[in-house]
Amino acid sequence: MEFSHVPVLFRETIESLCVRPDGVYADCTAGGGGHSAAIEEKLATGRLIAIDRDPDAIETLTARFSDKPDVTVVHDNFLNIGAIRALYAPEGFDGVLADLGVSSHQLDTPERGFSFHTDGALDMRMSQSGKSAYDVVNTYDEGTLRRILYEYGEEKCAGSIARRIVSERQKKPIETTLELAEIVKSGIPAKMRREGGHPARRAFQAIRIEVNDELKILDEAVFSMFDALKVGGILSVITFHSLEDRTVKNAFKTLSTGCTCPPYFPVCTCGKTPAGKLLNRGVAPGEKELEQNPRSRSARLRTIQKLKDRV
Numbered sequence: 599m600e601f602s603h604v605p606v607l608f609r610e611t612i613e614s615l616c617v618r619p620d621g622v623y624a625d626c627t628a629g630g631g632g633h634s635a636a637i638e639e640k641l642a643t644g645r646l647i648a649i650d651r652d653p654d655a656i657e658t659l660t661a662r663f664s665d666k667p668d669v670t671v672v673h674d675n676f677l678n679i680g681a682i683r684a685l686y687a688p689e690g691f692d693g694v695l696a697d698l699g700v701s702s703h704q705l706d707t708p709e710r711g712f713s714f715h716t717d718g719a720l721d722m723r724m725s726q727s728g729k730s731a732y733d734v735v736n737t738y739d740e741g742t743l744r745r746i747l748y749e750y751g752e753e754k755c756a757g758s759i760a761r762r763i764v765s766e767r768q769k770k771p772i773e774t775t776l777e778l779a780e781i782v783k784s785g786i787p788a789k790m791r792r793e794g795g796h797p798a799r800r801a802f803q804a805i806r807i808e809v810n811d812e813l814k815i816l817d818e819a820v821f822s823m824f825d826a827l828k829v830g831g832i833l834s835v836i837t838f839h840s841l842e843d844r845t846v847k848n849a850f851k852t853l854s855t856g857c858t859c860p861p862y863f864p865v866c867t868c869g870k871t872p873a874g875k876l877l878n879r880g881v882a883p884g885e886k887e888l889e890q891n892p893r894s895r896s897a898r899l900r901t902i903q904k905l906k907d908r909v
């Protein structure tokens with residue numbers, strides 16, 4: 599299977615993990631295996647667990663690492679990182695990586711239904727199971743559609759787009775990505791269509807997040823990934839939009855905050871110390887990467903090191 603994906607913030611991410619030759623690592627979003635291959639190259643006696651929820655990615659990863667006995671490919675949701683740790687890294691991981699969002703393979707394969715540029719059945723399921731974009735668009739009530747478009751797409755025209763979707767699907771079900779893109783466009787006033795790239799970009803992001811439950815999973819998974827580290831281990835997360843980045847930033851803030859005494863206390867009485875130490879405050883792609891890979895423009899890399907277990 600052709601699986602093309604240019605990993606973003608590549609050098610910065612691999613450097614952030616400070617890979618030890620004898621370490622045990624988890625790539626939670628292994629995709630086409632770009633980041634995974636770079637981690638594996640640095641291992642001597644160590645191991646890499648390459649995880650993805652997409653069966654296409656698993657097929658690609660299995661073929662790519664078939665001659666690498668130090669790589670184990672695991673088809674799972676990274677929300678289950680605790681169980682994966684128990685099985686493959688009982689002492690905890692030396693490093694965990696999550697490169698969130700969709701792969702170029704998912705975006706560029708029309709049948710996967712992620713793209714508003716090419717026509718395909720409305721799907722958008724990373725795991726290729728469960729509810730699809732077709733179900734969301736054709737069965738959710740107008741209020742829920744409006745909320746999703748607003749919350750997950752930060753779409754200013756959420757109300758009129760939701761209204762258009764409901765009125766169009768009364769004539770016939772909305773079946774393809776280009777049909778949906780046209781309906782979204784018709785719900786946005788002409789003068790606003792030119793703001794922020796393709797007019798359907800925000801709505802497609804919102805529906806994709808809903809289909810794959812991305813933000814709810816991330817909210818819990820960041821803490822589970824941190825818990826899966828051994829003390830001294832490093833967690834690096836690459837986000838692709840402000841909602842994801844806020845989730846990771848807030849989680850890292852909680853993990854790196856020690857004392858919770860009110861600021862007017864002259865001395866600390868709670869005795870709490872941070873569980874983690876921030877190793878950066880959000881790395882953005884440099885100009886060269888932006889030029890070569892415009893899809894990297896909204897990417898941010900955040901890294902935290904575990905100092906102790908959370909209590």
Ligand SMILES: C[S@@+](CC[C@H](N)C(=O)[O-])C[C@H]1O[C@@H](n2cnc3c(N)ncnc32)[C@H](O)[C@@H]1O
Pocket residue numbers: 603604605626627628629630631632633634649650651652655674675676677697698699700701702724815
């Ligand atoms: C941006 S791509 C990763 C690309 C990868 N770093 C590479 O170098 O090819 C994101 C991948 O994460 C996977 N993914 C997203 N959410 C996931 C989850 N909750 N559990 C497991 N995999 C997930 C997607 O299926 C996709 O393959």
